[in-house]
Amino acid sequence: MTETTGGQLPYIYADNAATTPLSKRALDEMMPYLTTSFGNPGGIHRIAKEAACALGEARARIARQLGAAAEEIYFTSGGSESDMWAIQGATLRYRDRYGTEAPACLITSSIEHHAVLHACRAMERFGARTTVLPVDRQGHVRPDDLRIALEAARTEARRAGCEAPGCALVSIMLANNEIGTIEDVPELARIAHEYGAPFHTDAVQAVGHIPVDVHELGIDALSLSAHKFHGPRGIGALYLKDGFSIPALIEGGGQERGERSGTENLAGIVGMAAALEECRDGLVERMGRITSLRDRLVSKLQDAVPDIYYTGDPVRRLPSIASFAIHDMDGELLVVLLDRSGVAAATGSACSTGSTEPSHVISAIGITDRRWSHGSLRLSLADDIRAEDIDMLCERVTRCIERARRISGTM
Secondary structure, eight states, X not given: OEEOXXXXXXXXXXXXXXXXXXXXXXXXXXXXHHTXXXXXXXXXXXXXXXXXXXXXXXXXXXXXXXXOOGGGEEEESSHHHHHHHHHHHHHHHHHHHHOXXXXXXXXXXXXXXXXXXXXXXXXXXXXXXXXXXXXXXXXXXXXXXXXXHHHHHHHHHHHTTOOXXXXXXXXXXXXXXXXXXXXXXXXXXXXXHHTTOOEEEEOTXXXXXXXXXXXXXXXXXXXXXXXXXXSOTTOEEEEEOTTOOOOOSSOSSXXXXXXXXXXXXXXXXXXXXXXXXXXXXXXXXXXXXXXXXHHHHHHHHXXXXXXXXXXXXXXXXXXXXXXXEETTOOHHHHHHHHHHHTEEOBSSOGGGTTOOSOOHHXXXXXOOOHHHHTOEEEEEOOTTOOHHHHHHHHHHXXXXXXXXXXXXXXX
16 A cells, blocks of 8 residues: 655555554444444443444454354454453463362463463463473474473373363464464364363454454464454454353453453444454455565565565465565664655564564574574555555665665664
8 A cells, every 4th residue: 555645755554464544444334333323332221222233233243254153252452452361361260170289381382472472471470381382484383392282281280180181271373473474273273172272363463364264273262453454443352162261351340241341342343343344355366466466575575685584484474474584684774764765664573662672583483693683574565555566665675775784884
């Protein structure tokens, strides 16, 4: 997507993995619930009942797009809350089932979003410990590594004299937000279930960009966030498979069938439903088009820029994400230069700004040499990207890399 402002050159927004613009359809559907249809779904009068009806319809619409039942969808403030609820809830569920003396392990991967990694660490206050699985150079969790970790957790429980699986939850993302790699979640979930462990996936970066069906994935819980697929910010959802019940994260008025209290953000929920339906319409065709344009961008940059390494799985990845490690490059300097040249891009994760350390994802895939690890660049393409945008983007990125290297060489 390009925009022209103030008579300047078109500005190319290539940071869609951080957030996406709100779609017109989503905004149009939200407007009545921001103005005239302002009822609280928890009331019993006419206006409240109209709001409750809209809430139920939106829940069913979202569920259909995920292959879920409406009663398996719970609304949250976004992906981070959904992740925290799933992880804390699973930890407390395990403790309630097997007692406080039973060793509880949480298994995750080294390339998870900090919303998952930090939530797992926070569970230490409930006596849980975290096993962080390594990934290969393309960012894949190896099924054998998961099996070994599950076996170790079960063995530890047996040694403690507990007839418990040892693992309270496996949480592995569906697609990585920095390098775009798509994990083999169906296989990983199958292995987790062999050991009696529930499986959660952070699908925040995947929903709306690739087909996501909870039954095909074989999972127990899934997190999503509307602003990643042209919905509004501040609204997300947690899918909880029927029968996988976890304690509430927020107590209060009993909303969301008593599982997540707080007056519902009805406008946001309706906007999320509209945006998800819009993204799923023609998704496969759009994936093919964006993949082709992404590959064109990657090829042109690899031809034009020396010492550039394409990160992540080159095939099994999100269509919109092109990610690189660039030798002798200051990633933050490059992003600033790109912004001045009319390109919005990212280095590492948008949720990790303020840190001068290399991205934990880049380090996890084995890029530890500082001459490479500090030069990560992520270009995440818009749904309406065009061939001419790709050519313009490649030209600007190439020019800015050359300039950044010159500046770095004089410092």
